[in-house]
Amino acid sequence: MRHLRNILGGWVIGALLVGCGEVPKGTAGPGAPADKKIVVWHWMADRQDALQELAKRYEAETGVKIVFELFAPSDAYSQKVRAAAQARVLPDIFGILGEKRDFAAFIKAGCVANLTPAMEADNRAWENLLLEKAVAINEFKAGNPYGVEPGIYGVPIDFMTIEMLYNKKLFKELGLDPDRPPATFQEFVEMGDALKVKKMQGLVSGWAEEWLIGCFALNYAFNIMGKDKVLATFRGDVPYTDPGWIEVFSLFQEMRESGVLAEGVVTMVNKTAEQLFANGKAVFAFNGSWCVNVYQGMNPALDYGVMLPPAASDENPMSIWGNASSFMVNARSKNKEEAVAFLQWLSRRDQQAYLAQRTSNLPANKECLGEISPLLAQFADDVELTTHPNLWGVSEFPLVSETLARGLQSIVIGEKTPEQVAAEVQKVKERELLKKRK
Amino acid sequence: MKLESTLKSTLENYGFIFPAVLIFSLFYIYPFVQIFHLSFFDWDGIVPFKDAVPVGWGNFKEIFSQDPTWWQATRNAGFITVIALTFQNILAFLLALACDREIRMKNFYCLTFFIPVVLSEIVVGMTWRFLINDFDGANVVNRMLGALSLSHLAHHWLFDPRTALTTVALVHCWKGFGWGFLIFLAGLQTIPRELYEAARVDGASAWETFRNITVPLIMPVMGLVAILTVLGTMQIFALIIGLVGGEFAGHTSVPVLRILASMQGSSRFGYACAQGMTFGMILVTLSFFQYRLARRARV
Numbered sequence: 001m002r003h004l005r006n007i008l009g010g011w012v013i014g015a016l017l018v019g020c021g022e023v024p025k026g027t028a029g030p031g032a033p034a035d036k037k038i039v040v041w042h043w044m045a046d047r048q049d050a051l052q053e054l055a056k057r058y059e060a061e062t063g064v065k066i067v068f069e070l071f072a073p074s075d076a077y078s079q080k081v082r083a084a085a086q087a088r089v090l091p092d093i094f095g096i097l098g099e100k101r102d103f104a105a106f107i108k109a110g111c112v113a114n115l116t117p118a119m120e121a122d123n124r125a126w127e128n129l130l131l132e133k134a135v136a137i138n139e140f141k142a143g144n145p146y147g148v149e150p151g152i153y154g155v156p157i158d159f160m161t162i163e164m165l166y167n168k169k170l171f172k173e174l175g176l177d178p179d180r181p182p183a184t185f186q187e188f189v190e191m192g193d194a195l196k197v198k199k200m201q202g203l204v205s206g207w208a209e210e211w212l213i214g215c216f217a218l219n220y221a222f223n224i225m226g227k228d229k230v231l232a233t234f235r236g237d238v239p240y241t242d243p244g245w246i247e248v249f250s251l252f253q254e255m256r257e258s259g260v261l262a263e264g265v266v267t268m269v270n271k272t273a274e275q276l277f278a279n280g281k282a283v284f285a286f287n288g289s290w291c292v293n294v295y296q297g298m299n300p301a302l303d304y305g306v307m308l309p310p311a312a313s314d315e316n317p318m319s320i321w322g323n324a325s326s327f328m329v330n331a332r333s334k335n336k337e338e339a340v341a342f343l344q345w346l347s348r349r350d351q352q353a354y355l356a357q358r359t360s361n362l363p364a365n366k367e368c369l370g371e372i373s374p375l376l377a378q379f380a381d382d383v384e385l386t387t388h389p390n391l392w393g394v395s396e397f398p399l400v401s402e403t404l405a406r407g408l409q410s411i412v413i414g415e416k417t418p419e420q421v422a423a424e425v426q427k428v429k430e431r432e433l434l435k436k437r438k
Numbered sequence: 439m440k441l442e443s444t445l446k447s448t449l450e451n452y453g454f455i456f457p458a459v460l461i462f463s464l465f466y467i468y469p470f471v472q473i474f475h476l477s478f479f480d481w482d483g484i485v486p487f488k489d490a491v492p493v494g495w496g497n498f499k500e501i502f503s504q505d506p507t508w509w510q511a512t513r514n515a516g517f518i519t520v521i522a523l524t525f526q527n528i529l530a531f532l533l534a535l536a537c538d539r540e541i542r543m544k545n546f547y548c549l550t551f552f553i554p555v556v557l558s559e560i561v562v563g564m565t566w567r568f569l570i571n572d573f574d575g576a577n578v579v580n581r582m583l584g585a586l587s588l589s590h591l592a593h594h595w596l597f598d599p600r601t602a603l604t605t606v607a608l609v610h611c612w613k614g615f616g617w618g619f620l621i622f623l624a625g626l627q628t629i630p631r632e633l634y635e636a637a638r639v640d641g642a643s644a645w646e647t648f649r650n651i652t653v654p655l656i657m658p659v660m661g662l663v664a665i666l667t668v669l670g671t672m673q674i675f676a677l678i679i680g681l682v683g684g685e686f687a688g689h690t691s692v693p694v695l696r697i698l699a700s701m702q703g704s705s706r707f708g709y710a711c712a713q714g715m716t717f718g719m720i721l722v723t724l725s726f727f728q729y730r731l732a733r734r735a736r737v
Contacts, residue, residue: 082483100706105484153458201573207685210703262598267682278576354737398704406507411689413599431504 037065038339039091041084043077044325045070045157046293050358054351061345064338085111092333093343095326096154100390104146106328107153113329116151118340127152129347133383134159134324134364137390144393155343156324157357161379161386162215162288163320164203164310168303170283174198181305185220185251185312190427192258195283201262203255204277205286206270207412210405213266215321216286217408219309221248222319222387234396236433240404240426241419247286249418251312252411260284266409278302292358304380308385322386324364397432400425468620474655477712482705486681490708499711508713511691518607519671526611527663530618535652537619538626548623555616563680566609570595596682599689606681606690617670618663625659626652661732665725672721693717 023058042051055066069091071077078097084090089109096103106112119127119135127135138154140146150242168178174194184186195202221230225244232238233245255261262282265273270287277285278298282425285291286309295302307379311318327346329339345351352365356372363382369380387396396404416424451721477497481490501508526631533551537544554562568575580592595605629652636649675694678684683692685699693713 078702085484086487098705102482102484105482105705109485111484206683208686210684263594264571267597267602267686269679269683272574272683281574402699402703406685407689413597413687415599417688424460 013155018324019103028312036063036335036338037067038093038335038342039067039069039082040093041069041071041077041091042086042095042327042328043070043072043074043097044095045072046290047325047355047359047361050355053358054346054354057351058065058345061082062341066342073142085109088332090330090332092325092330092335092339094330096328099395101146101395103153103390104148107140107148108146109122110331111328112153113331113333113336113340114151114153115155115329119152120339120350126344126347129366130156130364131159131324131366131383133322133386133388133391134326137324137388138326141393150273154324154326154328155347156326157346157352158359158361159322159324159364160289160362161320161322161382162212162286163379163382165216165277165285165287165291165304165359166305166307167277167280167283168305170280174200178303178305181307182310185254185310188310189254189258189260191283192260196259201276201282202260203284203286204262204265204268204273204282206268206273207266207409208269212270213287213408213412214401214405216309217248217252218389219320220251220312221245223311223316224248224313226316227319227387227392231392231394234392234394236429240429241422246418247312249408249411249421252408253418256412256414257375261412266412274298277304287402289362289376290360291314292373292375292379296360304375306375306382308382318385319387320385321380321388322383323388323390325361397436399432401428403428471546473711473714476493476708477715479708480706481708483701483707484705493708497709498716500709501712501716507691508693508696508716509689510688511663511685511693512717514690515672515674515692517603518528518610518674519668521604521607522611522614522667522671525608526615527618527660527667529611530615530663531622531660533615534619534622534626537623548620551619552616554613557613559613559674559676559731560680562613563677566612567596567681570605571597579659602682602686602689606678609681610671610677613677614667614670617666621659621663621666622656626655629655657735658732661728661735664732665728668724668728669721670726674716 010389040049040051044051046188048068051068055068059065071080074097077095081090081094081096084094085106096106096112103112134156135152138156139152140148140150141149144150164181166178166181171178171181174191176191176194182191194201205212205216207216218230220243224247225242229238229244233240233242238244262276268276273282273285274287274291275298276282277287277291278295280299280302295304298409301365308318308320327343329336329343333339347365349365349367352363353368353371355361356363356368356376360373361377362372362376363385369377404421404425407416408426410416411418411421476490478492478494479487479490479495480496481487533547537547537551543545569578571577572580579595580589583589583591593601595601633651633655634647637651642650646673672692673694675692677700678690678692678695682690685695694717697710697713697717700706
């Protein structure tokens with residue numbers, strides 16, 4: 001009997017200990033105290049120190065404590081936020097990674113507050129501070145295909161563009177003018193011969209990651225076919241076997257045949273590609289503006305320039321991707337007002353300038369663009385040319401995007417032709433369209 | 439009085455196993471049932487589950503009839519598994535045989551062979567990528583081939599779709615043979631030495647001793663190692679990310695990477711769960727047949 005009592009007693013003590021455990025930080029669910037403490041979840045390891053410093057300043061100014069909790073890498077963060085949304089334990093402020101449909105799903109699940117009233121207050125004072133493109137990334141327009149109530153649901157804290165970079169020192173070794181990067185796709189592929197002679201590697205990028213090779217292809221799809229035709233393809237009105245798409249896919253074949261691509265480019269994650277470019281082992285890179293910070297850390301002496309991907313056609317302007325790192329306010333947070341107030345403060349000039357200076361990212365605040373480094377300014381010059389799937393109002397089926405990226409990888413390694421890839425992508429597209437109609 | 443004592447004793451016994459049963463049910467059985475349940479829905483993992491769309495067996499039908507990438511991934515994992523079952527386990531067994539004898543620095547060898555097992559798969563992948571690749575690495579393999587006057591065999595081992603999967607399989611064998619080695623060694627050490635002495639007295643040759651004593655007695659261990667190898671190898675994925683960055687146009691695609699792609703790339707949680715269930719059934723079936731085979735070999 002004493003044994004039984006001990007066992008039961010042990011269980012009761014165990015249960016009490018578990019029950020008395022600390023409530024997870026940042027929960028805004030029922031019973032969470034509405035004190036002056038705002039918890040922010042994010043994935044941006046390179047911004048953590050700067051954000052913590054800003055949190056200290058904000059607490060000194062207002063008495064509201066801000067706790068930035070970092071969860072990296074981004075894949076793990078993405079899963080954490082989804083799980084927290086299910087369990088309704090999202091913090092007061094958080095970021096959402098993924099495509100617009102994921103963003104929309106969070107909104108429809110009641111996890112994201114509509115910030116439109118705050119943005120539009122005082123003659124749109126808050127909204128007018130920010131880059132239009134950065135705001136648009138967080139905006140759902142009337143009649144959006146996701147069925148989300150129109151409005152602005154996120155606050156951009158910085159902006160990034162994805163462009164090409166070239167190593168000026170290697171350009172000189174190739175006998176080229178380091179201030180005149182190739183302006184056309186033809187000039188670019190013609191460099192392949194010189195690269196082979198000098199035994200240099202050409203373009204590096206994280207093309208093992210499907211989104212990055214897809215991004216490169218879509219830049220050229222916009223350039224060759226124009227936005228309307230690309231979006232018509234997504235809607236299912238234009239097939240991937242259209243000559244325009246074949247032309248886009250053929251660019252990858254041309255790059256492979258000319259030798260302008262680095263060996264094994266489709267087996268590189270972007271971190272590998274960044275290391276190679278930073279160490280001067282490749283002449284070109286296709287990377288986002290976050291690379292300024294990355295290269296600074298890897299090789300401060302790296303001398304490089306920023307260029308648009310060289311245009312393959314004069315028909316349409318070259319488009320590049322631009323995206324914002326944004327924070328959303330938890331619609332269920334008891335500290336919603338304080339959270340909005342903090343994000344307004346974070347959008348202001350001083351804080352944005354500090355973030356840009358510490359993290360070498362493009363600020364989301366327009367007023368700070370004049371205060372950034374010359375290198376970052378090269379990225380900022382092309383902000384007007386940016387586009388992003390989150391702005392298009394129509395999105396491609398994930399399986400089609402995946403098949404497209406795999407097909408491009410196959411072209412780069414020389415095992416498929418552009419026509420074969422086009423046919424495969426179209427087959428998947430038709431299957432997905434059929435499924436949707438059902 | 440006796441009944442009360444039996445009841446008390448039974449309750450006590452259940453009290454002892456209750457925590458284990460609770461933990462097992464909570465963290466193994468419940469998630470398993472949930473995954474099975476989710477595999478019948480179209481769900482993005484974000485909207486409340488009540489809004490998920492039931493699709494019946496639709497996800498399974500898609501896997502079996504419309505998803506060639508899944509079966510390509512399964513074939514790739516099967517190929518790596520075959521290499522591991524043969525090359526890796528033969529190597530492990532031979533090394534265990536060598537270390538079962540009285541040799542110098544035996545403990546040092548045991549330790550060295552086990553080191554790759556404890557290393558992170560990503561670290562092993564990235565290190566081997568560096569060792570194998572030329573322009574972004576040390577190019578060790580091709581240099582060795584050159585030193586052996588075999589430079590005509592020099593090759594972009596990881597960048598060529600014809601050799602990428604085999605290279606992945608060989609690196610996996612390097613990383614994993616330590617487990618087999620350790621289990622084989624433990625198995626060999628349980629074979630009574632008297633049997634070997636008796637065979638020697640009877641004039642049996644080394645080969646006869648190996649064939650008639652070592653092999654039959656080590657057979658149950660071989661069965662165990664084979665099952666562990668299949669289960670461990672079929673679930674490979676981190677090593678592939680370290681070596682070739684991912685699926686490499688499908689050439690290094692494996693089931694776990696496909697499940698990840700469904701969950702993270704496409705936000706199709708229901709489909710990913712169906713893939714997980716299918717994959718689980720494949721592993722259970724394989725293990726069952728292996729177990730039967732091993733038992734028959736023992737008889």
